[in-house]
Amino acid sequence: MKERCKYCEGSGKKIGLDVCPTCNGYGVKTFQLDAKTQVYKGKVKGPGQSCKTCEGTGKIRVTTDCDCDDGWRYxxxxxxxxxxxxxxxxxxxxxxxxxxxxxxxxxxxxxxxxxxxxxxxxxxxxxxxxxxxxxxxxxxxxxxxxxxxxxxxxxxxxxxxxxxxxxxxxxxxxxxxxxxxxxxxxRSKNIPLSPSFEKIIKNEVNEGFIIRANAEIISIKQTSGPTLFRLVDEFGNNVVGVGFIEAGQRAFPHIHEGVIVEVAGHYNIHQGQTQIDLREILALSDEMSEQFKIKVGKRLQEKTKAPDIPFSIKSEIFDTLRPQFQAVAERIRQSVFTGQNIIIKYYHPSVDATCASIVLELAILDLLRSKSSLSKTSLRKYPERMNYYEFGDASRDIVSFLEEQSRAGGSTELPLLILIDLGSSEENNLTFDLLSTYDVETVILDNHLIGETMKDKKYFINPLLASNSDEYNISVGMLAFELGRIISSNPESYTKGLQHIPVISGLAEKVSQINSPDSEIGQYLSFVKDSYTLEKLEEMMLAIDYQTFFLRTYTDGGILLAELLGLGVSPTVVDHLVPRLAKEAKFASESAIKPTLVHADTSNLNTAEGGSEIMVTKIDFDLTPRTGYPNPSKTTEIIHEQYVIENQGKIVITLGIGHDYVLIHSSGVKFNLDSIIENIKVKIPSAGVIQGSGHGRIGFVRFFAPFKKDVLEHMLSEFAVLSN
Missing domain, CATH: 2.40.50.140 (Nucleic acid-binding proteins)
Known part of the structure; x- marks a missing residue:
């Protein structure tokens, strides 16, 4: 390396001063010692003559060769x-x-x-x-x-x-x-490596404090000014690091999301938020990164471990399902603490599923807002129009997930899916195959019949896993409520104000033993008897059902549905709007039922010798006038309940028949819809049964319209042997 010599300024010559040879440094040529002339230290005092060579300074400028190499130094x-x-x-x-x-x-x-x-x-x-x-x-x-x-x-x-x-x-x-x-x-100053950001988060140090710590880059956001880095230490504490070069220019461009780094910078508070003015970010070695991840994993396991709290009611089914509740709660808590996005999908026309989605959402939000969580986690909730997770919807969701991941540079994890009341049988097999291909994990809350392939699901809660009883005692809303208590950061605070929702979901799902104080719904009802009457809870159920019908699948209802459940700040909603909507729902139902009954055909099904009598009602929706609320499924349910009341002790099956579908409601007997569908596929392959779902008392089958008669005849033959 060479540079211009700073001593000779690149000239190769040095200019200096030397003693004047003429005056020997005194500055005057002659000395006259009389009364008027004196010489003092080379300076003339009074009349006298200065040295012309040095002009009286005693020094002259001399040029010498510099010791550099012709003006350059190496x-x-x-x-x-x-x-x-x-x-x-x-x-x-x-x-x-x-x-x-x-x-x-x-x-x-x-x-x-x-x-x-x-x-x-x-x-x-x-x-x-x-x-x-x-x-x-x-x-x-x-x-x-x-x-x-x-x-x-x-x-x-x-x-x-x-x-x-x-x-x-x-x-x-x-x-x-x-x-x-x-x-x-x-370093010019030794800064010890801090184990966490706890000191600055708790404001235990003054602004300007230099902090040095290891962290993971969770997200990077480029603003029109600085670059924002969200940093998470091994304890899960997270702060924002601010890097700045120029307005809008990416700071530390060699650092990407998901990298384990050592950061150093000044602690300060900006607009009330703790942040680090980043001066240095260094990516750790593979070995050090692995050690950091091991520490994070151990601490994450401690944080995500679900608290061992008792269920709010006594239930043998809940006690049997304790391992499933713990596993699902810990998986959801893990997503919250690691910043993984969570998406809730639920069956939109079901009040039970709607209630379940709301109480579970509140539990997750409660944990998200706690000081120990990552605010980066995004929680979204979407209604599904069918009572199973359609392959088409799943395909579109996968595309959306992958595009989001690509926009984030490929470093973000795909979201955790929570499926509520969307079936437990074989209709979801292809959908789950698609999700597993892209490593999208699913949590399933359901109370429908369980298909063989579903029994081995890791995060799956279904009361039928614990009991094969014909009694239908537990709604999905009850499952979600108990799960939410385990997920929440404060179970007691979470439980307060939500205990009536399991009752509403149970009423909507028509669970049995509602009058038994020892049943699950009876115990929930005892918690709220001083706050809500049974009639008021039924009004709230109808109001939710009516409101969700008009919301359709465009929105999850958000604050509006929460207000109708009494979770808002305005008492006028529960006192005035709920009765108004419930009244409108009853009137609309009565108005729809009358013309529908004209096209309802009731007959006794011929059963095998010794079998119980089965009353079958067929409703042809192709002939009934089109109405708004209620939809054909709800209409079939209302008519079925009416026939059950009128025919106590009998087996009652009601079929709502559309252009290319059949809705099934039964009382007094359970059916295996998966078995019925498989038999139809074998015996009537051209019928093209492409959709079907349900549990032991309610079901839905879709087929090619020209084969409607053949499918109905086969279904009736299947029902005929159920009474044996």
């Missing part, structure tokens, strides 16, 4: 001390070559006198942007020796050659031609 590439023109390094650095890796905080004078390790932050045409801790500058790629390739992210030896300022500071680096060097890390 410096050691590493320490910048003088060396011979033939050598890149001085003798000391030749014997022990060392490159400094500067760590924040450091004295810039070190950078000015030593070769350092620089990080190639970016390549811009013929220039490389070099980052040394929090200092950035330019390196002309033409200086790099031939055969040496420099790319973004590389660490290369550089030296600061100049610093200019024309409105802003501009640092210029040169490439250091050194090899086989050792790297020595130095």
């Amino acid at each position: 410096l050691c590439e590493l320490c910048k001390n003088n060396t011979d023109s033939n050598n890149l390094l001085c003798r000391k650095c030749f014997q022990d070559p060392v490159i400094y890796e500067l760590r924040y905080p450091f004295d810039k004078s070190v950078l000015e006198r030593r070769a350092v390790l620089g990080n190639v932050a970016n390549i811009q045409g013929s220039t490389a942007i070099i980052s040394v801790a929090d200092i950035q500058g330019r390196l002309k790629l033409a200086q790099v020796p031939k055969g040496t390739f420099v790319k973004s992210g590389d660490k290369i030896p550089v030296s600061l050659s100049s610093t200019s300022s024309n409105g802003r500071i501009q640092n210029d680096f040169v490439y250091v031609r050194a090899s086989n060097y050792k790297i020595q890390t130095i």
